[in-house]
Amino acid sequence: MTRAPPGKDGPSSGNAHGEEERWTMRDFTDSTVIVTGASSGIGLGIARGFLDGGARVVLNGRDPGKLDGAARALGRPERVAEVAGDIGAATTGEALVRTAVERFGGVDVLVNNAGAFVSTPFTEVTEEELDGFLLGGLKGTYLTTQAAVRRMREQGRGGSVVVIGSALASHSVGALPCSAPSAGKGGVYALTTALAAELAPDGIRVNMVAPGVIRTRTLGRGAEERYASVGLLGRLGEVGEVAEAVLYIAGAEFVTGQVLRVDGGHTTGRTG
Numbered sequence: 001m002t003r004a005p006p007g008k009d010g011p012s013s014g015n016a017h018g019e020e021e022r023w024t025m026r027d028f029t030d031s032t033v034i035v036t037g038a039s040s041g042i043g044l045g046i047a048r049g050f051l052d053g054g055a056r057v058v059l060n061g062r063d064p065g066k067l068d069g070a071a072r073a074l075g076r077p078e079r080v081a082e083v084a085g086d087i088g089a090a091t092t093g094e095a096l097v098r099t100a101v102e103r104f105g106g107v108d109v110l111v112n113n114a115g116a117f118v119s120t121p122f123t124e125v126t127e128e129e130l131d132g133f134l135l136g137g138l139k140g141t142y143l144t145t146q147a148a149v150r151r152m153r154e155q156g157r158g159g160s161v162v163v164i165g166s167a168l169a170s171h172s173v174g175a176l177p178c179s180a181p182s183a184g185k186g187g188v189y190a191l192t193t194a195l196a197a198e199l200a201p202d203g204i205r206v207n208m209v210a211p212g213v214i215r216t217r218t219l220g221r222g223a224e225e226r227y228a229s230v231g232l233l234g235r236l237g238e239v240g241e242v243a244e245a246v247l248y249i250a251g252a253e254f255v256t257g258q259v260l261r262v263d264g265g266h267t268t269g270r271t272g
């Protein structure tokens, strides 16, 4: 079986007990990474993290002007490509993969980050709002992953898929009603575990990073006062803290089917 480590192998030395001490540096120099929803917030931070780690990155978002602005802000144009489009359409995932192949020669890592958040009481959620989370978030993640995995299989060197979930999908907060986004994130969790099992023989690892409440424009004003106390650490998370976890799990060669919670203790307990 060929495997495809997005990271670089470090020095290899068997110790006195014959144990393999090979370790992996988070260096993505020879990797091509697709990041959906990379024109703002967490996705933009993830794209910057991979670029800093040496990767070539294909960015996606719906609004082409906003995506252009993000690409300019990231700099390093020789290692950045853009594909605007709604991931709910299969053609967007296909275009992302085509661009990765044409510009950079292949796809090694897919980060399914695109998504939105709206807090709406259950009985007030409209069908349109529900469709946004189920067709954009869940179906879009499914279709984009399908396109990337088809290519990864063709390449025959494995790969890594990271899905951005949410702590709220397993640990709800009554004051922050979010049945529609949570239904979508519950679906992508099930997809993560199903694909981890199905794609392991191809050397393709599939993991989820589940953020708690992270400081992005999605939250609006007053978020610190309202939501800092939902986690044990008593503060909001930062975009860079999620990006760091995504880079770790994307390159962690012995980790698949896991949920890495970056939530300040939101899903662990209460301080009082």
Ligand SMILES: NC(=O)c1ccc[n+]([C@@H]2O[C@H](COP(=O)([O-])OP(=O)(O)OC[C@H]3O[C@@H](n4cnc5c(N)ncnc54)[C@H](OP(=O)(O)O)[C@@H]3O)[C@@H](O)[C@H]2O)c1
Binding pocket: 036, 037, 038, 039, 040, 041, 042, 043, 060, 061, 062, 063, 064, 066, 085, 086, 087, 088, 113, 114, 115, 116, 117, 136, 137, 140, 164, 165, 166, 167, 210, 211, 212, 213, 214, 215, 216, 217, 218, 219
């Ligand atoms: N912030 C938090 O506290 C938090 C907590 C848990 C999980 N998350 C998850 O983290 C991810 C990023 O959230 P964020 O807070 O960074 O939000 P954000 O700042 O609003 O960024 C969302 C990104 O996704 C893109 N996007 C949204 N729907 C899309 C679609 N259907 N197709 C293609 N692109 C789409 C947006 O581009 P356009 O604006 O052009 O559409 C934008 O680039 C989401 O999956 C969210 O559910 C966030």
